[in-house]
Amino acid sequence: MTAVPSSLLRDLSALLGPKGLISDADRAPYERGYRYGAGRAAALIRPADVDQLRSVIRYCHAQDIRFFAQGANTGLVGASTPDDSEEQILISLGHMTAIETLDPLDRSMTVQAGARLSAINAAAAPHDLFFPIDLGADPSIGGMVATNTGGSRMMRYGDVRRNLLGLEVVLPDQDATLLSNLTGLRKDNSGLDWKHLFVGTSGAFGLVTRARIELHAVPRRTAAALVVPQTQAAVPHIIGLLENALGDSLTACEGMSRRAMQAAFDHNPALRRPFGGDIPDYAILVELGTSLSDRIMPDLDGILVDILGSACEGPAALVQDVLFGRAADFWAIRHSISDGVAAMGQVIAFDISVQRSALPAFRAAAIDLIEREFPQLILCDFGHCGDGGDHFNLVWPNDIGPAREDRAPMIARLRTALYDLITTEFHGSFSAEHGLGPYNQGFYDRLKSAPERQLTAAIKDRMDPKNLVGNIRFERGSLSPAPPPTA
């Protein structure tokens, strides 16, 4: 590859003007990831608009300079921060954040890629609408497209893909080709719906510059309960029961293991403690929500009491106990888990999914594996059991075993063993909703089937013939620009 030219900053400044460059003093928050990834970029820029962005990409292509886009830098797989080479240009979308159109009648909105989830929802709120991806973080829409974020209410509203009506993308080719379809049609089968190529592919096929998204009615009322299952095996049956009874009013089923809840209570003393005595082994936060008036769907609380009450009865009861309360109180527990677990020691995080009906069997097998081979670890898993997702997080207490810097080989062995169990035995995913990045590159290379990897690599070659964009590899070669494709 060509070395980064000495004229780089001068050239970029000529393309973007002085406002387009991020100064060295401001580098830090751009170059370190939220959880993984830290490096150093050759330059950090912030284009004002798509034209400026395209001019930079044409320049990068001509000069063989690598680059990638960064939105809010809230990703969890290391894909939005530079590597250590000092050869990449970090393109912040921090100046491309406008909410461009909002059509309440069409329930859609067109936004620039740097617009954050919070800004989108603030603009939609006066119309009683929202973008239904429910997350702890506040990502940009471009990043949400690149990871196909799911979140806590995915079982009700779907992921980003499902709520994406259109996309505008700049390809990393010679012309910085602009692909655009922002018409927002609900129904259009006049050719390849190419936007799906850019969903969940980590920005490696092109840079999202605009998105048209679908909005939903804000639920006006909620009811919630913490459900303690009789056994772990009862969990999918409880979810099925709720789904059958509540239909689309069932907005969340979030599983929480005992140690995850304990970590939340220990860390956040302000939490209400719903359990009188011991914390149960597992509880499901069940939320019923609706935008319907109480003329149409009266008495949400009574509905939950009826359904869950009957599930407690009889010798084959699925449910051991139910605690009713305010949704906000239960969500506060759920949202305190991450920080609580982090306070316990070193977190070894897994963002996995299996079929919903296989979650109990997976948990049993994984717990068995941990107890047998990694008894020093504490399981604090939690997650979206309604859609088969589990943040299967383990904590290595600070005071047990070797120091952090000496744990790497055992953690690598743990990751390999667990991902093998998930993908081989349970046909699950090693990245349910965090997407692909340097963090899980090795698992992609090892666990995806060869035909799938080869197809992906071929499309990458077409989109990015010089292999300049992004932080993951879709081919067997190195991360540096590949030679021209030979086949």
Add this chain to the structure above:
Amino acid sequence: MTAVPSSLLRDLSALLGPKGLISDADRAPYERGYRYGAGRAAALIRPADVDQLRSVIRYCHAQDIRFFAQGANTGLVGASTPDDSEEQILISLGHMTAIETLDPLDRSMTVQAGARLSAINAAAAPHDLFFPIDLGADPSIGGMVATNTGGSRMMRYGDVRRNLLGLEVVLPDQDATLLSNLTGLRKDNSGLDWKHLFVGTSGAFGLVTRARIELHAVPRRTAAALVVPQTQAAVPHIIGLLENALGDSLTACEGMSRRAMQAAFDHNPALRRPFGGDIPDYAILVELGTSLSDRIMPDLDGILVDILGSACEGPAALVQDVLFGRAADFWAIRHSISDGVAAMGQVIAFDISVQRSALPAFRAAAIDLIEREFPQLILCDFGHCGDGGDHFNLVWPNDIGPAREDRAPMIARLRTALYDLITTEFHGSFSAEHGLGPYNQGFYDRLKSAPERQLTAAIKDRMDPKNLVGNIRFERGSLSPAPPPTA
């Protein structure tokens, strides 16, 4: 290209056994399309399984023989029938129709590509589940994937894409590569979700052999009304009002123009006639449906009466009149339109969509165009106004103007004028839910943007390097096998 070898039938018989060939006497229903397309194949085969299918594709690749898959042959764009060359192999999926798995707890089903919608729903019914694509025809799931069918309840349940959890596909390459992901995970962002390449691309990228699909709860109760809007401009506002009030219980909004309803009544005397006097200019079939018990959502009829009653009141009333009745009676009118219109003369059909909020303006502009330039035509449009779709069908009465065989130039001019209006002025689609085929190839070539066509052609080259599969062209060259890609 190589001519079809004289040993073709012998070779195919060796690969498939005698049961794998369809005899000459049985050709007719395979070689003529439901609405468009009729030709003659070099051979008609019916593989028993994926292995046989792959052996045929390897043979075709080695011999440069063109081929395509046919499911139920109910498509409306000529993509499932052979051309006139006698050079294509027609691969019927009529022996690959099994329902392989059904998991009621996971609400999913794995089926072979030839399984028909009716068979899928028959298997799901004992579990109170169904596949929510509501159509007049009875297509195979492979064909539904290839066209990304929508149907009458798309505004509630989404299209095939939204309800597709996994796919198995045979690529038309040297190895007949099998791409497969039937794990059915709701949440998996561990790489390119390649199944979307095969949705809505007319089988031109590969042959779907299995699909895993999502099932939904059957609505237990419905309520329905025919809503007569004050003006055409009120239609999207009425839909918005219903959507806000009814949420996901709003299962359909089907628009019907006066002449479309008249055609249904004239053709089918058994229909109940809800209108006392004149048929109104336009009516919307509104359906409320729910799988919820009446404990949770009581009094569906009362809900509709309340909402629509209040929309009739005041000087700014959106609604002129509402007729309440049985959903089945109203659907009978809707489903009699196609045959009724066909009985009026020559139907010139348009399967278009625009943004829902733009439908009134589009209809006004299109009606103006017809009255000005094609006054002999009668507009009988109907369709899914809840998602912006409209079957903008025109009838040329048999007794007006030149004979059918002499009308082609004027029909071509009409198509060009209308599609230009739809795509240029209203940013709409020239194929909303019928997909791509020889019938609309010319409009694809002319109306899709160059970057979109070029990207599609590049992916086609990768999937099908000899350009052997399917009945549409994704490149500028001819339908015959292209030379090896040069760039």
